[in-house]
Amino acid sequence: MKFGDLSEYFVNGVIMDVTNAEQAKIAENSGAVSVMALYRVPADIRKKGGVARTASVKKIEEIIKAVNIPV
Template identity: 60%
Template sequence: MKRGMAEMLKGGVIMDVVTAEQARIAEGAGAVAVMALERVPADIRAQGGVSRMSDPDMIEGI
């Protein structure tokens, strides 16, 4: 692994998650925080769409 990448990840990572299960996996893998999204950025870009605010109920579930 390159030193620069190791330095960037030293404080922890923030993961994009869509479900509560993904949030649990991210937490177990050492993520310091999660971003609750309706769709991951790669899917939004692939569909040429615009990112919207996530549903508050979904955020609470995560």
């Protein structure tokens, strides 16, 4: 995919924060154009404190296999 094509892909779309493959599937089925794999979603981070961290490599691979949108 060319950079120009990719930039057009994200226009008028939503990128959802997810923590697992099930959430990623729901996001994809709901029309998300991409998902961002995180250890915890921002709402949980605000509740419990801490910082945003990317999900583990294993979790990211599971999410990539589960959906057909960019992760």
